[in-house]
Every structure is written in structure tokens, then in C-alpha cells.
Amino acid sequence: xxxxxxxxxxxxxxxxxxxxxxxxxxxxxxxxxxxxxxxxxxxxxxxxxxxxxxxxxxxxxxxxxxxxxxxxxxxxxxxxxxxxxxxxxxxxxxxxxxxxxxxxxxxxxxxxxxxxxxxxxxxxxxxxxxxxxxxxxxxxxxxxxxxxxxxxxxxxxxxxxxxxxxxxxxxxxxxxxxxxxxxxxxxxxxxxxxxxxxxxxxxxxxxxxxxxxxxxxxxxxxxxxxxxxxxxxxxxxxxxxxxxxxxxxxxxxxxxxxxxxxxxxxxxxxxx
Ligand code: MG
Ligand code: MG
Numbered sequence: 001x002x003x004x005x006x007x008x009x010x011x012x013x014x015x016x017x018x019x020x021x022x023x024x025x026x027x028x029x030x031x032x033x034x035x036x037x038x039x040x041x042x043x044x045x046x047x048x049x050x051x052x053x054x055x056x057x058x059x060x061x062x063x064x065x066x067x068x069x070x071x072x073x074x075x076x077x078x079x080x081x082x083x084x085x086x087x088x089x090x091x092x093x094x095x096x097x098x099x100x101x102x103x104x105x106x107x108x109x110x111x112x113x114x115x116x117x118x119x120x121x122x123x124x125x126x127x128x129x130x131x132x133x134x135x136x137x138x139x140x141x142x143x144x145x146x147x148x149x150x151x152x153x154x155x156x157x158x159x160x161x162x163x164x165x166x167x168x169x170x171x172x173x174x175x176x177x178x179x180x181x182x183x184x185x186x187x188x189x190x191x192x193x194x195x196x197x198x199x200x201x202x203x204x205x206x207x208x209x210x211x212x213x214x215x216x217x218x219x220x221x222x223x224x225x226x227x228x229x230x231x232x233x234x235x236x237x238x239x240x241x242x243x244x245x246x247x248x249x250x251x252x253x254x255x256x257x258x259x260x261x262x263x264x265x266x267x268x269x270x271x272x
């Protein structure tokens with residue numbers, strides 16, 4: 001069942017989401033050739049505690065760490081380890097925080113040093129597809145409208161849309177109803193209503209959509225070994241329109257990137 005959130009509950013989810021946003025911003029500068037993902041994990045764990053929250057993933061379904069770190073051909077759910085990142089890698093970092101009983105959960109795929117232009121393009125398209133999906137999170141639309149928008153945009157570039165892993169409702173639980181797939185049919189699925197909070201998270205493969213799970217029981221990688229990207233935001237439906245509870249602003253500040261991609265979905269200054 002979909003849990004509709006009160007304005008107060010949405011503010012608490014925003015608080016947790018913002019802690020994740022700041023954590024990803026803090027990591028942006030640390031993600032360099034030579035750094036290990038276990039070092040990034042420790043930095044994130046300490047940072048989240050320092051902000052009065054608990055890591056949202058640590059211990060959830062018995063996951064062993066604070067971050068899911070998934071380089072290159074890994075799609076999601078990679079476990080931090082002591083092998084150093086290399087120039088030209090990409091690294092998806094997914095992070096959760098729990099505060100006041102509510103979760104934040106989002107992800108960004110970072111470039112490590114100078115990245116191949118074809119892989120940069122994969123990152124650009126995956127991130128653009130996230131905002132295309134967010135724009136469909138409107139009253140009267142249905143899950144399928146959002147899913148279809150992400151899928152059709154992504155597939156127009158010949159990329160593979162992962163089927164087995166999906167976005168989700170977010171609140172007192174990390175994964176609530178409804179599921180938000182990155183593929184689907186217009187007009188199908190649950191109707192969006194005010195007070196819904198969801199995590200939208202396209203996972204896009206440069207090659208085919210097919211994935212495999214590693215023997216560690218967690219890591220998901222592409223079946224063909226080609227790179228995969230993952231971007232995620234937390235979004236509330238307020239006054240019929242999508243409003244971001246998370247932000248990549250802290251990442252962009254750290255990396256000196258200028259972007260206005262979030263502007264259409266920022267908290268309205270007009271009270272209604
Ligand atoms: Mg996530
Ligand atoms: Mg998620």
C-alpha cells in the first residue's frame with residue numbers, strides 16, 4: 001500500500017535526503033585516482049554520524065557498509081573494498097541516511113579523472129533521463145507514464161534499461177510501495193497523488209539490458225561487461241507537481257560545475 005505523507009513527514013524526509021546530498025558532495029572531491037572505495041565508505045559513515053543521522057544502508061537486508069559503490073561495469077550494490085580507483089573509471093555511489101525515523105536515499109555516478117567521451121555520454125543521458133522521469137511525477141499521471149518516458153528516451157540512444165532493479169516509494173522504510181520501474185507503458189500502473197514521496201533511479205547500461213549478480217550475493221554487473229550508470233533523486237508530489245527533496249548542488253559546488261537542471265523542481269518560494 002502506498003503511504004501518503006503529511007507536509008511534516010515530507011520535511012523530515014527532506015532532512016534525511018539533504019544529509020545524503022551533502023555526503024555525496026563531500027565525497028565528490030575525494031573521488032580521485034588512487035583512492036579506495038573502503039576509504040570513501042569510512043568518510044561517508046563518519047560524515048553521516050556527524051550530521052546526527054545513521055547510515056541507511058549499513059545492516060539493511062544485512063548489507064555490510066554505508067555506501068554502495070559500483071565502478072564501471074557494476075550497475076548497483078557494489079561493496080566497498082581496498083582496490084584503488086583508476087583514471088578513467090566511473091563510480092556510482094549510492095547512499096542512504098536515517099534520521100527522525102525517515103530515510104533519504106540517492107545516487108550519483110562520478111567520473112574518476114578523465115573519462116572516455118562515449119562513457120561521458122552514457123552518464124549525461126542517464127542523468128537527463130532522471131529529470132525526464134521526474135517531470136512526469138505529476139498529479140493525474142501514472143507510474144507507467146514516468147517509466148515509459150525514461151525508457152523511450154534511454155533506448156533512443158541504443159542503451160539498455162535494467163529491468164530487475166527499480167525505484168520505489170520512500171519514507172519510514174527505505175523501500176516502500178509503489179515500485180518505480182525505468183521501463184513501462186503509458187497510462188498503466190498506480191496513479192500519482194499529492195503526498196507521495198518516491199525515489200526515481202534510472203540504471204542504464206551502455207550495452208544490453210542484461211545483468212548478472214556476483215558470488216558476493218550483492219554486486220550487480222552488466223552481463224556484457226560494458227559500463228553502467230545510475231542516478232537517483234528523492235521527490236515529493238506537492239500541489240500536483242514534483243518537488244526535489246534531494247539535490248546534486250553540493251556535488252556541483254565541489255566540482256565547480258554550473259547546472260540549472262534542478263530549477264524546475266526546486267521548492268517553490270510561493271506558499272499556497
Ligand atoms: Mg539508492
Ligand atoms: Mg533507491
